[in-house]
Amino acid sequence: MKASIAILYAESRYTPWKENIDFDTVCSFVEALESEYDTLVVHMTHPSEELASLLKSADYVVNLCYGFGHYNQAEVAAWLDLNEINHLSSCGDAQLLAQDKKAVEELLLEKGVRTPISLMSASQIVEGSFIQKPRFGGCHRGIEIMDAQEARERLERGFDSDTLLQPYLIGREFSVGVIPKIDGSGYEVLPPVEIVPFPPRDVFIAGSAFGTTQREFHPELSAEMRRELQAAAVVSHNTFGLSYMSRVDIREYQGHMYILDINTMPNMHPRKSLIPAILQENQIELTELLRRFIAINNQMRFTNNKVEGLTPAEVPSNLD
Numbered sequence: 001m002k003a004s005i006a007i008l009y010a011e012s013r014y015t016p017w018k019e020n021i022d023f024d025t026v027c028s029f030v031e032a033l034e035s036e037y038d039t040l041v042v043h044m045t046h047p048s049e050e051l052a053s054l055l056k057s058a059d060y061v062v063n064l065c066y067g068f069g070h071y072n073q074a075e076v077a078a079w080l081d082l083n084e085i086n087h088l089s090s091c092g093d094a095q096l097l098a099q100d101k102k103a104v105e106e107l108l109l110e111k112g113v114r115t116p117i118s119l120m121s122a123s124q125i126v127e128g129s130f131i132q133k134p135r136f137g138g139c140h141r142g143i144e145i146m147d148a149q150e151a152r153e154r155l156e157r158g159f160d161s162d163t164l165l166q167p168y169l170i171g172r173e174f175s176v177g178v179i180p181k182i183d184g185s186g187y188e189v190l191p192p193v194e195i196v197p198f199p200p201r202d203v204f205i206a207g208s209a210f211g212t213t214q215r216e217f218h219p220e221l222s223a224e225m226r227r228e229l230q231a232a233a234v235v236s237h238n239t240f241g242l243s244y245m246s247r248v249d250i251r252e253y254q255g256h257m258y259i260l261d262i263n264t265m266p267n268m269h270p271r272k273s274l275i276p277a278i279l280q281e282n283q284i285e286l287t288e289l290l291r292r293f294i295a296i297n298n299q300m301r302f303t304n305n306k307v308e309g310l311t312p313a314e315v316p317s318n319l320d
Contacts, residue, residue: 005037006058008065008087010044015067017141020269028270029062032286044068044076052083060294063089064268072136073265074099086301088293090242095264098240101135101164104262113235114258116166122152129168129203136162145203145210169253169260170202174219176233177247177266177278182288184295187237190278192229192250194219206249206274215274217281228257236262243300244293247275 007029012018026041033039040058044065045051055061063080066073078092089095097103108115119125130151134142145168146154155165177190194216197204204210221229233248236259247266251258267273270286279289 002038003059005060006040006042007062008042010065010068016072019066020272025269047079055085061087063087090264094241098262098264118164118166122155125152131168132165169251171251171253174250176229178237179245180292180296184299189230189233232257232259
C-alpha cells in the first residue's frame, strides 16, 4: 500500500507577498510524487478543524503554502505544528524567528558572523549607499536604496520599529542552498550560485525589482571564498534550527562574506525559482529531493538516531 502525501498550497494571489506559486508549481510536485505515493492536492483555505483533519489523514504534507490572506508562511507552519500535522518544512517557531530581520542580525552577530548592522542615528552615516527594508516581509518588497544625505534625513525624521536602515554593501552576491543527505542522516550544502547584475552595475537586488540579474552556476571562487560561503549557510541553518531545506543570500564586501537573508522555505516554481535551478544544475531531480525530505522526516520521527546537524567549517569572526 502506498503512503499518502498531501500537497498544501495557495496560489500567488492569495499569499501576502504574491510569491511565484501557481499551477505549474503544483504540477511539478504531483509528477514527482504520483508514481510512489497516493497524492492529494489541497488548496489552503482559512485554517479550520476540517482542513486540519484532512491534512492529518495524510502520512506526509508537502508544504508549498507561502501564506494565505494575512497569514504568512511562518504562521501557516505554526498552525500545522499546533495541529500536529506532519509537514515537510521547518517548524513555525524557527520560521518566525528567521523572518525577523532584526533578530537575524542580532543572533548572527552573537555568533560572530558578519551581517549588515542596522543604523540607529544619523551620526553613523558618513558616505556610501544605504538600504531601507521592512523588518518583516519577503520577496524584496518595501525596499528602498538611497544615498547618505537621504539616509540621514530618514533617520532624523525617525523610523518605526518595523523598519531597518543598513549600509548597502557593494560587491558580489551569492545564494547557497542546504538540503538533506541522500539517506536522511543529516544535511549537505549545495555549491554556491552567483547572482550577477545584467547589465553590470553596483546597485542590484536579486530578481527584477531593481533591474535584471542572471545566475552564474559556476562562479570563479577561491577555495577560501567557497569555504566561507558554505560555512555561512551552515551557521545560518544551525542557528535557526531549520529543517528540510534552506537558502542563504550572501554578499561579498571588501573580501568578507556578509549574510543578507535566510530563506526558510525557498520558492519552488519549476522555471522562475532559484532552488529548482540549482538542483537541476547539480543533477538532483525533484523526485530525489522529496525522497530525501521523507527520509529525514522518518529519521526524526521513527528512530532513536539523532539527525546530524551540519558540521560548520571555522567561520571568520565579524569582530576581528
